[in-house]
Amino acid sequence: MNKADIYKIRDDFPILSREVFGNPLVYLDNAATTQKPQCVIDKITKMYCLENANVHRGVHFLSQAATDEHEASRRTVQKFINAASSNEIVFTRGATESINLVASSFCRKFCKEGDEILITAMEHHSNIVPWQMQCDYYGLKLKVAPINADGELLTDELSRMITPRTRLVSVTHVSNVLGTINPVDKIVKLSHAQNVPVLIDAAQSVQHCRVDVQQLDCDFLVFSSHKIYGPTGVGVLYGKERWLNDLPPYQGGGEMIESVSFDKTTFNSLPFKFEAGTPDFVGTAALAAALDYLTLIGIDKIAAYEHELLQYATEKLLSIPGLRIIGNAGEKSSVISFLVDGIHPYDIGTLLDKMGIAVRTGHHCAEPLMHELGIEGTVRASFAFYNTKEEADKLVKGVERIVKMFRNVKR
Ligand SMILES: Cc1ncc(COP(=O)(O)O)c(C=O)c1O
Numbered sequence: 001m002n003k004a005d006i007y008k009i010r011d012d013f014p015i016l017s018r019e020v021f022g023n024p025l026v027y028l029d030n031a032a033t034t035q036k037p038q039c040v041i042d043k044i045t046k047m048y049c050l051e052n053a054n055v056h057r058g059v060h061f062l063s064q065a066a067t068d069e070h071e072a073s074r075r076t077v078q079k080f081i082n083a084a085s086s087n088e089i090v091f092t093r094g095a096t097e098s099i100n101l102v103a104s105s106f107c108r109k110f111c112k113e114g115d116e117i118l119i120t121a122m123e124h125h126s127n128i129v130p131w132q133m134q135c136d137y138y139g140l141k142l143k144v145a146p147i148n149a150d151g152e153l154l155t156d157e158l159s160r161m162i163t164p165r166t167r168l169v170s171v172t173h174v175s176n177v178l179g180t181i182n183p184v185d186k187i188v189k190l191s192h193a194q195n196v197p198v199l200i201d202a203a204q205s206v207q208h209c210r211v212d213v214q215q216l217d218c219d220f221l222v223f224s225s226h227k228i229y230g231p232t233g234v235g236v237l238y239g240k241e242r243w244l245n246d247l248p249p250y251q252g253g254g255e256m257i258e259s260v261s262f263d264k265t266t267f268n269s270l271p272f273k274f275e276a277g278t279p280d281f282v283g284t285a286a287l288a289a290a291l292d293y294l295t296l297i298g299i300d301k302i303a304a305y306e307h308e309l310l311q312y313a314t315e316k317l318l319s320i321p322g323l324r325i326i327g328n329a330g331e332k333s334s335v336i337s338f339l340v341d342g343i344h345p346y347d348i349g350t351l352l353d354k355m356g357i358a359v360r361t362g363h364h365c366a367e368p369l370m371h372e373l374g375i376e377g378t379v380r381a382s383f384a385f386y387n388t389k390e391e392a393d394k395l396v397k398g399v400e401r402i403v404k405m406f407r408n409v410k411r
Pocket residue numbers: 031032093094095096097124126127172174175176201203204224365
């Protein structure tokens with residue numbers, strides 16, 4: 001994509017033209033959440049203005065229209081990740097809830113004391129704590145595959161850590177801190193060779209590169225709508241039909257049942273078995289609008305442009321004396337975590353904010369990774385396809401200004 005394409009794309013995102021503290025907004029916190037294109041905002045407005053009625057419940061026109069839209073959205077998600085069937089797409093409230101669903105249902109059905117769950121050292125809290133909770137409850141062991149100094153997963157080590165007691169491997173596709181792209185295809189193959197299913201946390205990958213669940217052959221995959229230009233409050237769980245049929249329901253309530261009596265309840269078919277209560281059908285419609293928008297632009301074009309941005313910003317940032325990048329994997333997504341000698345990340349983040357530049361500081365919900373790296377936190381600039389090289393320049397100039405300020409104060 002050329003400069004003109006990007007500036008045209010930016011016009012689709014109303015928030016990008018606002019100012020912060022008198023400066024044009026430079027939004028570089030896309031790993032936390034992405035901004036929304038007008039088509040997503042319009043879809044939400046249209047749903048509430050024209051199609052608001054509860055789904056799967058009414059015989060009336062509006063309920064049917066909302067149900068049709070909701071189920072069409074499921075098919076859009078199915079197509080986007082190339083799932084074999086729309087029955088394999090479960091709507092949740094986010095990647096976090098999707099992982100909690102699998103952790104809870106899977107461990108209840110398949111795990112007993114002494115069994116093991118294998119994760120990696122670079123997981124987000126969302127892919128640690130749900131497993132830890134199940135481990136505490138059922139007496140399971142949580143094992144953690146290590147990473148090297150560049151922030152790359154040691155896959156051979158991961159393979160060796162799989163034992164006859166390993167019940168599941170749960171691994172992030174892309175690290176939200178290091179940007180590392182894990183070789184999930186290889187991880188699935190080596191885990192399956194030992195008869196162990198794999199969950200992929202795609203919260204930081206589906207928005208950046210093509211994800212094909214049939215090609216990956218993963219057993220479960222999760223992501224959040226709000227990180228892929230859709231609304232908050234919606235998530236996706238993909239599960240192979242075989243697994244989803246085998247797992248017990250996660251939550252009970254309306255929608256997930258076939259029939260209920262005070263003696264016994266029978267459960268609905270897939271995917272409704274896992275969707276208790278009224279779903280966020282406005283949110284799912286808006287997520288589908290976001291996915292259609294990305295498909296129109298082309299996910300491969302997005303991936304190529306974001307890689308260009310990553311290389312550009314990395315090179316420029318590294319020219320700042322005392323700046324070091326945390327996470328130097330060979331395969332990286334457009335996330336740059338960094339530290340500057342003698343300046344606390346929080347100070348950098350706060351001062352950049354005053355220049356209108358939004359970055360994230362802290363442990364990024366990956367405290368165990370911070371301990372592993374021997375640091376308290378980082379500054380994280382995460383790029384989306386609507387970001388520009390000019391914005392990367394502003395970040396670099398901003399950090400240079402801050403470094404100068406601190407050096408002058410110290411003198
Ligand atoms: C890798 C990863 N997994 C899971 C999550 C959780 O996503 P959510 O808070 O949308 O449920 C995040 C959020 O930052 C993430 O980066």
